[in-house]
Amino acid sequence: MRIHKFETTEAFIAIDLEGAEASSGPARWAKKILQGGAKDLARSQTYTYAALGMKRGGAAAGISAAPEDRATAIDAFLTEVEPLVANGTYLPDAAKGIGLDELAPLHAGDPRDTARLGDFANRCDGLSAVVAAHHAVGLDAKTVAIEGFENLGPWVADGVIGHGARLTAISTATGTVTNESGFSLAELNEAFAAHGADCVNELGEVGHPMAVFGAGADVVFAGSKVGIIDHKVAERLEGCAAVVPNGRLPLTARSLAVLRKAGVQTPADFVALAGSTLAVWGDVSRSDDEIVAGVREDIGDLCAELQGHDDGLLLAACYFAEAFLMEWQDELPWGRPLAP
Template identity: 35%
Template sequence: MQVRKLSSTDAFVAVDLAGVERSVGIVRLAPKVLVDGAELLARATTYAYATFGLRIGGASAGINAKPDARDAAVTAFCEEVAADVVLGKLHLSPGTGVDPEELAPLGCEPLDLGLGARGAAVAASAFTGGGTAVVFGAGGDWVERVGPWWTEAGGTDLLEGGIDADVDVVFLAGKSGFVDHDAAARIKARAVVPLTPMPITAKAYAVLERAGIAFVPDAVSCAAPLLAVADPAGDPVERVRAAAEELAPSGPRAWRAMVEKAEAFLGAGPDAIPYGRPLA
């Protein structure tokens, strides 16, 4: 992991893999963006691409600025990273705290959240065949985004509800690690499906695995927008469907199976330990 601190403003860019032709990620803005969290997001993106056989590195950038200084900070950030973007080495989409028009000078399109919702729906269906579902966490818009695609994928009702809802699928939308082991112990669903990266902690995953609940890796369920960036002419949702169908027989071990596949592609040794990468 390489973290480049910018000289023109209080900002940084974390790039996970050295020597790759391209790195893809998001830019977040807040008074204080934590480097550790950015590194974890970059690593999650690396694993997502590796799961699909793509040697593209994850990236994650942070701009530290208070509201009255944000405009100048974003302008300086764009100017300093523009060379890498123009050369195709870096693709940065707007994340939390950044409006798409603010990154317009970089020419990088926002990640398509609607495409992400569709991918998550087909991934969930591969594990459960449909059924009832809730969106837990930052529901709101996600219920509207996922609902039609969940129905198309064979699902029935989709509501915003509690994590302990008696349903087939719990879709999770929120910050990294917002579901801990105590919350995971309340889950009754057959499958847990991320709509946003790394919504559960490592301890939460252990709880789900012991309970026989499938955690669909976000490296698959959230991958469609990333795949669209890598291959605009392809069909990212069908690639997500195929990957999910491949992992579904692993059931509660699906996340481990994803890690094994990604690390084999990346060249990790046989003793690589999956816990903590990529989980919050």
């Protein structure tokens, strides 16, 4: 892992691998972005590429600036990062504090299918998360909770309900709402489209955002922030069948140990959220339907490959990714993709 520091603004890129054909990952803005979090996100994307058999690497950028200086800082970032995009050193994805439209000036030099970034990429990540969940435990007749509904929630809801599950709890930054009978997809989509995170106020009695982990669902999707499930939260989930990522790095090493001991299935984030990577690397002439079918098939095949390992799904995925990395890297990068 190396850190590329910018000269014209307070920004950096954490670049995980040397010798990669290209490196990509989130670009974030805040008053202060720390390198540690960027390194963790870059590592997760590296493992996604490796799990998919791509000789590419993860990277993550951070732009630190006060709100009143944000526009100037992002403009400087765009100017300085342009040659790095052109040579594949870093291909940025919109993330916290940076919109897809703000990165549009870089898309001409980006070798990916940039027309599929944004909503369609999110759709594909939602699909791959649902595929991972279904392969892990089967979704038919299961109850499901979605933590951080803003994070792929509508796409995950569509997928789990389509598999015959009952969506009984969701949470946003505003709070948690439950429905033992199960929310309908139409009411969720209507409320979320109109109210965003405040959609929960339209759906029932609202509790604390973390209350979603006590809703008693069979399958819990989580990932509103890195490390959202620590060992104490994991202890509340010991009766679940599976905890599935809908955002990068939701588990810590300690929470993974708690869940493994309890027999809870834990698909890796870098597999469950690989759909967008498949969507943006490929022939730009592909139709949306062709891409969606390819994501469903490829992630399904990968999940089938990982089933039944004694060490569980997440570590099985790590071993699988690392075997590919050793085919073209002199040594493995230090540290697996888990929250600190």
